[in-house]
Amino acid sequence: MNRPIRQAAVIGSGIMGSGIAAHLANAGIPCLLLDVVPGAVNEEEAAKGWGLDHPAVRSRLATAAIAKLKKTNPAPLYDEDFASRITPGNVEDHLERIADADWIIEVVVERLDVKRGLLERIEKFRRPGTVVSSNTSGISVNAMAEGRGEEFRRHFMGTHFFNPPRYMKLLEIIPGRDTDPALVSRMKAFCENVLGKGVVIAKDTPNFVANRIGTYGLLVTLKEMxxxxxxxxxxxxxxxxxxxxxxxxxxxxxxxxxxxxxxxxxxxxxxxxxxxxxxxxxxxxxxxxxxxxxxxxxxxxxxxxxxxxxxxxxxxxxxxxxxxxxxxxxxxxxxxxxxxxxxxxxxxxxxxxxxxxxxxxxxxxxxxxxxxxxxxxxxxxxxxxxxxxxxxxxxxxxxxxxxxxxxxxxxxxxxxxxxxxxxxxxxxxxxxxxxxxxxxxxxxxxxxxxxxxxxxxxxxQAEEAPEAVSLRDLKEQGKTVRSNAGASLIDLGDGVACLEFHSPNNAIGADILSMISQSADEVRRSFEGLVVANQGRNFCVGANLMILLMEAQDEEWDEVDGIIRQFQNAMLKLKRLEKPVVAAPHRMTLGGGVEACLPADQVVASAETYYGLVEVGVGLIPAGGGCKEFALRASQAAAAAVGAAGSGAAGAADVDVQPYLNRAFETIGMAKVSTSGHDAKKLGYLRPSDRIVLNQDRLIHEAKQAVLGMVRAGYEPVPEEKIRVAGAEGKAVLTLGAIAMREGGYISDHDLKIAKKLAHVLAGGDLPAGTLVSEQYMLDLEREAFLSLCGEPKTQQRMQHMLAKGKALRN
Missing domain, CATH: 1.10.1040.50 (N-(1-d-carboxylethyl)-l-norvaline Dehydrogenase; domain 2)
Structure with a gap:
């Protein structure tokens, strides 16, 4: 049967079972999570007068496992709110609910007799056509299927998720001798496309593939030692x-x-x-x-x-x-x-x-x-x-x-x-x-x-899904349009180009900034749109801090000013491009990496994107348009709130940007970094219209489709919009918050100095509240604040410490 998988059931709420349920929830699949009924009440339950017959006691194991998902580090969930997609229960009272599931995953103890007994019970309640899999690291799939009916066996397989399920790419699918090959192909596609997994089809042999080779290698190493x-x-x-x-x-x-x-x-x-x-x-x-x-x-x-x-x-x-x-x-x-x-x-x-x-x-x-x-x-x-x-x-x-x-x-x-x-x-x-x-x-x-x-x-020839774009392959095919040491412009086909960073750590320097500018010109002349993406380990770890530090230590302020102007101008040129631009970040996307995405019409981010404006960690503030874009978003959100309230045309007195600015000040001032693409939305780095993709291998393809979608819809470039600032009053509010943190001992004196600079920029300086300013005005404020902080000895100490130790210095 070709029934789509819209609901799942996981039986066994231990670390693996709850982790699998969490990742199904991450993918938007509602999941029933069942476990056994506890043999005794705990102290808390006894204090409430509950007995073993109380529903909460009977489903305690699954309920506790779901609660633990919100506290576990690293987080199994992209967003802790996704825990609401998981419903707890127990196998005595709720096993019949698996009839609603399209995929049932057994994740109980690694004992053949226990698994066989549970599969026998599952067979009584599952609907025909429902996929059943056992999550096992080595027990024979064929042995588990013995005694089950033919229809059950055709829909039964092993699915070996690696731990933790959210972060580990590998999923081994192990068909039994009677498993329907068409179903195996369908499940492989589902797990790749929806769950974002890399699927290997394994034989039903001891420990399957990865654990077989990996265990052998570890044992060889121990013996050599x-x-x-x-x-x-x-x-x-x-x-x-x-x-x-x-x-x-x-x-x-x-x-x-x-x-x-x-x-x-x-x-x-x-x-x-x-x-x-x-x-x-x-x-x-x-x-x-x-x-x-x-x-x-x-x-x-x-x-x-x-x-x-x-x-x-x-x-x-x-x-x-x-x-x-x-x-x-x-x-x-x-x-x-x-x-x-x-x-x-x-x-x-x-x-x-x-x-x-x-x-x-x-x-x-x-x-x-x-x-x-x-x-x-x-x-x-x-x-x-x-x-x-x-x-x-x-x-x-x-x-x-x-x-x-x-x-x-x-x-x-x-x-x-x-x-x-x-x-x-x-x-x-x-x-x-x-x-x-x-x-x-x-x-x-x-x-x-x-x-x-x-x-x-x-x-x-290796079978590669058309959605799995390889920039390396495209370059080997001669699809490079322009290139320098830091970046390349590559033809993705269908009138879409890709701007790829490939400097060390994809740090943004003069080469990348030059290529951004050249790419905008090339796309304007010869392409329908642009994707900003790469396939490095991380999307971008920020600007080239070493160059900035060297220039600052030599007091070459005109050089520093020139670097920041070049960065700002490149981002503004990208934003003003008359063709659609989609950014596709993945993994570490920090500082200037975020600022390289902010001008895009849309961001299509990997679910595993750790996204943040972290400049305060090295004693600076965002100055490549990061502050300006957040001030613009605050202005837009405030105006939209007034419009939604039915006030008609928003006037200066009606629009209060302060609440939105407060949030931006906290996010940037505390150098918050998202734990996922979904978390980046909660932090306000990504917009509601931005998209999240679970399978990183398909990220560039999805970004390209987003560009083409805008082209088909008749793309119109977004006109420049004036920014309504909070001004001197708003700056005072932000500054008071920072002073309170200093008095509470949460930040240092230098942190406070940085926070005051950030407040000045985000609020639009000392203008009256409600003043409308240009984007260039905000960029000038950014640059001035950045330059002044570069001259601070403690900022230079922070920069040096980050370069030497790879972590922030609190001084």
């Missing part, structure tokens, strides 16, 4: 960013996962695979067994391979475990030529090559671990997933590797590395040797913007 005498810190120094892996590397990852959980996952593979050699590979090392026996399970127990304590002055200190003595000691700094070379190299490919080429004991550890993981991954192609691409995606999306195993193999040189492996007695799978013998030098290749990967002895 034991045999060669590496320390915890040494292993993590090698197996983290130096290899294109997360900072949590090996042992921080294990501590986060939970050592007991990891042992359970490893045991599951060992107990279900065939072959003595593979079973031996999944044997838990003695050191790990000892830690579990002691209850040192990682973060959840307070200690594992690392332990956090309070050091001198109350500061937190993280100790490392010495596996020889089983005692904790201060961490030792790890340094070597190979590690330094990897640190200096750019990108995971070059980092891994540099690490392996170092010729020291850390290079040896990297090679000894890597060669085994690569060979094991090759052995599992066709067994755990159909293709090298599925395995690579699983590791990138589930373990946050920058390169999957086969991409890594290509990076280090397939033919050369296989020769080294064989010289060391490693048995390389026959299909890999045959592939090389046929004259191939890599598992992947690119041709005319298309991507191909090895599949069953030949290259197969």
């Amino acid at each position: 034991a045999e060669k005498g590496y320390t915890v810190e040494e292993v993590d120094a090698v197996t983290g960013p130096a290899m294109g892996r997360p900072k949590s590397a090996t042992f921080r990852t294990l501590d986060l996962v939970g050592l007991d959980t990891f042992v359970h996952v490893a045991d599951n593979v060992r107990d279900h695979v065939e072959g003595a050699e593979e079973r031996a590979a999944f044997e838990t090392p003695d050191a790990l067994k000892e830690l579990v026996a002691r209850g040192w399970l990682g973060e959840k127990s307070g200690q594992g391979f690392y332990r956090k304590i309070k050091g001198e002055g109350g500061r937190s200190e993280i100790l490392a475990l010495d596996l020889g003595t089983m005692e904790y000691r201060p961490q030792k700094k790890v340094s070597a030529g190979s590690l330094e070379a990897a640190k200096l190299a750019k990108g995971a490919r070059e980092k891994t090559k540099a690490l392996l080429a170092g010729g020291d004991r850390y290079s040896a550890l990297a090679w000894d671990v890597l060669k085994r993981v690569l060979v094991y991954s090759a052995e599992k192609v066709g067994e755990i997933a159909d293709s090298v691409e599925e395995i690579d995606n699983a590791m990138k999306w589930g373990f946050n590797w920058e390169l999957g195993p086969f991409e890594t193999w290509d990076a280090i040189g397939l033919k050369r590395s296989v020769g080294r492996m064989e010289s060391e007695g490693v048995a390389v799978p026959g299909w890999v040797k045959a592939w090389i013998a046929a004259g191939n030098e890599s598992f992947y290749r690119r041709e005319a913007g298309a991507r191909f990967y090895v599949h069953e002895g030949r290259y197969r």
Whole structure:
């Protein structure tokens, strides 16, 4: 059946179950959340005189789980108000309500007998055609489906969400032998398009794909460590960013996962695979067994391979475990030529090559671990997933590797590395040797913007959804219109261009500002509209702070003034463009990055967008149009409120911008950063008309469609609008609020100085309340305040501290 998924039910309200329900709610899917009935009342319930038959007691577990979602950090919900989309209940009183669901997800304890029993009960109430899935990290889908009817089995599958469900991209879908293939395709599309997931179709094998390879790699690393005498810190120094892996590397990852959980996952593979050699590979090392026996399970127990304590002055200190003595000691700094070379190299490919080429004991550890993981991954192609691409995606999306195993193999040189492996007695799978013998030098290749990967002895073109725009591919196809060191203008097709930032960290400097201006001219001449987007790790971390600091320290005030004027003029040119402009920010979008989005007619933001004007953190205020735009929005909102109240044409006396300005002053003055795209709307950074997209891979496509939609509707550029300011009276109100915070000890003297400058700009200076001013007037106020703050020694200290430490200084 092709019934759309409009409602869901999740059974099991633990961390995973409630997290899955939260993400369904994030996507706008109402969800029923059920759990078992508690066996006893708690103290609070007893004090109210409630018994086990009270409805609130019977659904307590699900109700408490929903309440906890609002307090959990990192937040499972994009907006805590989305918790209202989740309805609590229990499996004794409310199981029949699953008949209303289009997708039922079982998320109970990882025991086959428990899951089978629950699925039997689910079958009695579900409607025909309803999708049922078990969220499991390793239990056989076919084994769970035994005893269920044919129609049920056709609609049953495994869905392995990675934890936490909101943040982890990977979702493994595991069809059973009787699962309808058309349903698998439909669920894959739904989970990608609606939930924003990266979906890998896994085989029904122990631990599926990512956990199978990841667990093997962790165990190999532990065994190499034991045999060669590496320390915890040494292993993590090698197996983290130096290899294109997360900072949590090996042992921080294990501590986060939970050592007991990891042992359970490893045991599951060992107990279900065939072959003595593979079973031996999944044997838990003695050191790990000892830690579990002691209850040192990682973060959840307070200690594992690392332990956090309070050091001198109350500061937190993280100790490392010495596996020889089983005692904790201060961490030792790890340094070597190979590690330094990897640190200096750019990108995971070059980092891994540099690490392996170092010729020291850390290079040896990297090679000894890597060669085994690569060979094991090759052995599992066709067994755990159909293709090298599925395995690579699983590791990138589930373990946050920058390169999957086969991409890594290509990076280090397939033919050369296989020769080294064989010289060391490693048995390389026959299909890999045959592939090389046929004259191939890599598992992947690119041709005319298309991507191909090895599949069953030949290259197969990767299937890429038309919605998944790749700027890299477009540039390879010669679609670059203009380019410099900081940015490029790329033809997206259909008359739409894309302005891409690609400076270090996408920080805005003169190159990007110049390209913004050139792009506006080019779009005016040759295109229907413009998208401002990129596919870097973050959209934009702000302006180039180093250049500003250097000029300020040298007291080159004309240079600083020129930089700010160039920024303001570029943003104003973008805003005045006669063609529609859509900005598509993602992840960190800070300071100047926000200001680059503010001129757009619409913002189409990734759900995972952390958006904020943070300039006060470095002792400054927004001066690329940020203050001006917020003052304009306050003026518009106040006028709209008067109009909505039926007062007719709004006069100066009728329009009160103060309440709207107060909110802007608080948001900018406290450098608030959104926790999601939805939160950016609540903070007022995004407008009600701006859109949120869950699947970041489709962000540029959606932004392009927004441009085309405006073109089809007959786009008319927005005329310049006068801004009604709060003036001297409004400035006094804002300043009084800041003074009260200083007297309460919440801010420093320098914070107060910055706040007064911000109040002056947002209120429009010392004009009478209600005065109408131009945008240029507000930009001039911004620039003057910014320049004066640049000359403050404490501001320069803040700027220097941010550049050196990556965090704000409170002075």
